[in-house]
Amino acid sequence: MEFTSPSSSSFLAPPSGRPTISAPNQTPSTAGSFTTSRLFPTASTAFSTPSTSFHAPGLASRPTTRASTRASTIGRPSTSSGQRSRQTPSIGVRDPEDDIVCAISEGRGVTPTVGICFIHTATGEVVLSQISDNQFYVRTIHKLQMHEPSRIIMLATSCPPYPPSTLYSLIDEHVSQSRLVPMDRRSWSETTGLELLQRFASKEDAESIKVAIEGNFYITCSLAAVMAYLETNFNFRVVPHSLRVRYQPSEGTMMIDVSAIQSFELIRNLRDLRSKNCLFGLLNQTLTPMGVRMLRSNIVQPSTLTDACLIPRYDAIEELVANEEMFTTLIIIPPKPSLQDSEQAINTVLMLKTFLEKVSIIFKALESSKGSLLLKVRDLCSSDIVNPPLALIMDTIEPNVAYVKSPLELRNQRTFAVKAGANGLLDVARKTYQEGNEDAVNYVEGLKSTFNIDVSLKFDNSRMFFLKLKSAGFEDRVVPDVFVNQVRKRGTIECQTLDLKKLNQRVYESAMEAISQSDKVVQELLDSIRLQVRDLFRVCEAVALLDMLAAFTQLATLKGYVRPELTGTLALKSARHPLLDAVSERFVPNDYYASEQYRFQVVTGPNMSGKSTYIRSVALLQIMAQVGSFVPADYAAFPIIHKVFARVTTDDSIEANLSTFSVEMREMAFILRNVDENSIAVIDELGRGTSTRDGLAIALAMAEALIKINARVWFATHFIDIAKVLANKPGVLNLHLATHTAPASKSMTMLYKVATGPVREQGYGIALAKAMGFPDKFVAEAERVSKYLAERKEERRENAEYTKLMRRRKLVLNLYETLKQIANSGMDEGAMGGILVRLQGEFVERMSAIYEGGREVDGSNGMDGDVEDET
Template sequence: MMEQYQKIKDQYPDAFLFYRLGDFYEMFNEDAIKGSQLLELTLTNRNKNSKNPIPMCGVPHKAVQNYIDILVDQGYKVAICEQMEDPKLAKGMVKREVIQLVTPGTQFQTGSENAKENNYLTALVYDKISDDYGFAYVDLSTGELKTTLLDNADLVFNEVVSLASKETVISDDVPHSMRDSLSKFGILLSKQVIDPINSAMSYLTQGIEEKPLTQVLQMLISYVQTTQKRSLDHLKRAVRYEPSDFLEMDHNSQYNLELVKNIRTGKKAGTLLWLLDQTKTAMGGRKLKQWIERPLVNKKIINNRHEIVDVFVNHYFERNQLQDELIKVYDLERLSGRVAFGSVNGRDLIQLKTSLQQVPKIQYIISQIESKDLKPLVKQLEPLDDIVDLIEAAIEDDSPISVTDGGVIKDDYNDQLDKYRDATNNAQKWLAELEAKERELTGINNLKVGFNHVFGYYIEVTKVNLPKIPEGRYQRKQTLANAERFSTPELKEKEAMILEAQEQSKNLEYKLFVEVREEVKQQIKKIQALADAIAEVDVLQSFAAVAEEYRFVKPVLVDDHAIDIVDGRHPVVEKVLGHQQYVPNDVKLNQDTNVLLITGPNMSGKSTYMRQLALSVIMNQIGSFVPAKEAKMPIFDKIFTRIGAADDLISGQSTFMVEMKEANDAIENATPNSLILFDEIGRGTATYDGMSLAQAIIEYVHNNIGAKTLFSTHYHELTALDQTLSNLQNVHVGATESNGELVFLHKIQPGPADKSYGIHVAKLAGLPDKLLTRADKILNELQDKTAEDKVGISSMNAEPEHNNEKEEQISLFPLETVDEHQSEVISQLKRLDLMSKTPMEIMNQVYKWQQKIKKN
């Protein structure tokens, strides 16, 4: 047995091997040692008395899924090794083989908490000739399969992280730098040889011609076929997409804007997804998340979604009826996946039937609304009555979970099955009659006829009543503590007949169930198309429900790239605070204004104001209404954000480095149709360095890019830029002092803020009065000093200085005190080539100069 185990284990060295032994899956050797720790199992030994006992632990086969999920969730692979023949019929060693390799990317999401989540397996190949990456991803549970060509490593990393992929299949050509980046982010890397093209690959890659794309798809499909070892009929044909087909946001922007994950908790609560999700189906929930992560840039499709949402908003009763029917629709996409995989059971088919029974009702409700915009959706909602009729005729409504133990197929569906059942039922009647007859004959009132899987049918008599049994009537079968079990020739004969009928009945039931499953399988593509249409209806009705509840308005799409939002709100903050407490604000950026420079105290709402614009843009471009009184908005192609201060601990970068990289990303890739949000750029370094960089970034964006930009800052000196940059406008968040207390108005007002109120904010945070008094005194001293030394801000637009004018420079020594020795030091300092010296050499030189000056 251990030889067989090791031979199989050698084929899966990077996975835990769950080796089936009877009613348990066992792990041995290193798998057992590590597995017992991760799964909190008792570690035992096989061959305890030998010189080298074998570490061993196991889990019951009926509870195995929970243990597999625990390991896979922690980033491990699990190979499931099954007994492939009946041990009773096996000649010698029972044949075993791995029937499935479960990995983080191929795990079917289970449980209601994951119902609205995709689990994407990604794949990557690198083409050295074109310097491009072929990229693809699949969700094995829903059949979604997509691919694209990416021309740089940053785009690849962004796609993988944005999809929240846990596993990436890579080719040998993928550079080590890319592998390191993905590994550091906790993504499992798996290698796969590309198998020769087969019929499944040919079908799934139809229409895809570019070599990197066909290669990555074939590699991904090969990996899925190799690990899953079963039908993949539910996989949809690969769809090629371009990142530019959608509003482009890197994963940092998605994270900063808290679109689907709360920064503080990592959960859904407190996100845009949380706010907009009033979907009634798991499919709708997943589609909503996909739309939020990939907003559109196609004006026609956006307008079409707006029109449908408007129709649903104006038809309250029909929308309520629609919601009542959608609630009864189960996850058609994942049910299709289970049908294709062969893992579907009777209860799943009943869920499928129940879901399909709602389709005509959904179709009727929508068709009752007179709207040309809804007609395409009505057409896509094609009822599948033949599948409903088949399941209705064949499958029991209260089917057991197991499909091999009987009780799945209805009476009157198959004549032969009915005969077996009649034989079994008649046998049960005969057994009841036998029990009554034997009680009467022996006078033992508690005599009973029973059954177990080991001894079959028996007559049980308590030991107290044994003397009442007529001599030679029964044959002893089993002795218990308080009773004896017997049999008779007649009972043995009937037992053989009953067991044969039950066995044949179970076998026939399973065969009939498989036939029903295969018939349903032929309709998977239609079920998936129907699921997609229902999901779209669900998301759009959700938009309407949210719009009505929170008073969102239908935005007007404009072509001139001007923004005019009246009383805009941050929808998530408003939901948390309540409508009465939230202060709305206008956002106005006309053709002649590209940059809003925002000043004001901490905690006043600068970041919220910036985020609310970004969320309104995203909501608009996914087809939702927006949180405002009125909204005229253009279509943006990209969003860039630098909001919040956070070190990138994974790559060891400081806050300032992260800040500069994100700023550079915007500067390199933004277009005039982009939106840029910069929150206090430059705060991560020294004051003058930060101020200089902030000013230079503003000037560069203003003069060279022309994107709509919101730039918040505490550098009040920058507010003078409105005198030299014609498309920049100053605004500030209002705050007032009342009896020494700071009151935030949370209202955006024209012009710059007069001061930042930092000490007032510290007071609100609860710092000691003594400390605050001291800080106030220091602040006054610094302000007095700054007033004396203040120098005006320069601008890239200012007139350049003449070359013959001397550049002003801070003197190291007051001129009146410089003697010949100090002059010599200054002369040497000017000539010193710093770049050619080591830090220690420079320190030594400075020490010599110091000694020379002190000595003289």
């Protein structure tokens, strides 16, 4: 038999055609752009943050893809306890300079309580969480993997050289991108934590946070420890009432297994870490760093709150699409700012000025909005919030000063940013600096006339002013001795002169004095702005949320996505895999339906028929819906899911000395311990890593366990017997990926279309081997062996006398044992008579079934005779 299939990815239509993908008519929107940068980068040079750009309505078109990809997370140092047993790949994409320090305090018991405090050192944001976890600390590990802290502080007695706690061992194994830091017990003080919260949290947030964490001993201890660590190791001080503190409970969010995050390519592409072909890359049409962080956080931990989160997001996206509008429009400081910190402070003010000037555009663009979420965003961008800090800046900073990039322009900007008259010493230093620059220009003009050469004046931060000559002018003569420190580069000569060095020194001293005096004015300005930092944080969050919603609207408009409905049943019409749909126009859509009656779906089919793509699609679409995005389908309805699990890869773990099958069993053990009726589990080819007999038995046992749990499961397998055995189980639905076989040419074509019932095609493995170019003699031998095994199986089925004899013996033996138990039970004659009559009827019925050649069902395990003989 010849096997033919398209060369493109699974679920791409065969050359003959595909069903038409229809989607609601959408009109692309237009949007505008402007440039700004991140708010409040820290003054510490270790955590400085580059600028970025984002868009606002009414100026230019919003790009369909991002121009560049954010840098992946930098490697983290190993733990203090030594080399890790294995390295877990990072699941996130985060700015490496956005450093996060975390402290964990745990209360051990039957239900461990864990208090976590995260501090974003680049934004001055504090996140507090208290988690009621199980003995395996599943939610704690997931929380750490989501935030990816660079350092995790733990109680010293939980870390080596003391016997390590269970939590320490699990973090050391599964959160390999972080460094574990032990800290003495005296730093973990509830009283100190409450005092720090009262002192450093914004006044408006402090009281509400105290109510939220009241009685949460472990959270306040963690806050005290992480603040002590920052002060001791980094000499940081925090401005009073400047931290943005948030309490983030674990409730209300979906837990996605880390294996599922990697297998579904939620954040990174499995084959190419630089590729954007992942769910994060697809949805990341955001244009601000705040939007990127919010999107990433929502993808790895989607919401389960229908009315408070998902419905308002759907309403906002629907309104943005309907109106054809695309909307895009912290504070830890060292006690003694260095010169570079001073320069960074001026840049911070200029970036904040640009940002606040553009927020008013968002306010005007949302003037016609009607949805509650968009109206809330508009209120947060109102002039009452934006104008006070903007007025402070405009009173101090020159209105025409903007952020620049070249070294000389940066130096001039930092020198002349503050308005004249704000500081007398600053005005004097500026005058000296300006005269020095003019002297340098005049000096170069004198060199040109004296030596009759083409010389240009250049500047960089290390050498300051230097000279550049063209090498072509000195082919027949030597460079004059006045030019020293000569460096030849690609047709030019870079050099200095002694007089220019003296001018550089004068310019440098005057520039440093000007920047120092400017910093005094700028620091006073920043102190005034910090009093309004709470409102500025809210504006940033509003812009981040709007940016994420605009990214979702971009996809919904361009790709024809539809708004999901939130119901108790999963129903999808003509749904597409979001990643493959984005890269191919020939993707074949499929339908999905899962309810209480069809919660466990067994998917069979030939190799390359699209089973893996089919089962992964439903999990990706569920996550997209609970992030708040529209989905690629003609109709979509989803239930609210609290956990998503996956067992789909065939990777081993050499570092942990685990084979493919061992990894598979470990992950399935994790799933079985944590899955519940509000979960989705996607399982692909379970049991393929061991022998056929053992693999079938294990897969069948785990399938029956998942059926009893009532989780929604998509179970792809090549074991046809599983489909047959589970066919009559309540809640089970058999599906297969259809193929078309041409009798004349004996060719098989994949249709990538799901159909009911188990697969009926036989010999597709050999057909695929033939298509891959195996020698004919090997294929012929394989066909001979396959035919022989099929005949033997048929012979066993047809050997009715032997089968009937074995079944009769078993039935009689069961009857004998049952009669013995009844005789020894001591029951009265009336009850015994009723039981014997019922037993007689059952025995006659089952014996009649044996003589008629039907299958006798074993009520104890639900397996029919044929499957029982084979397994």
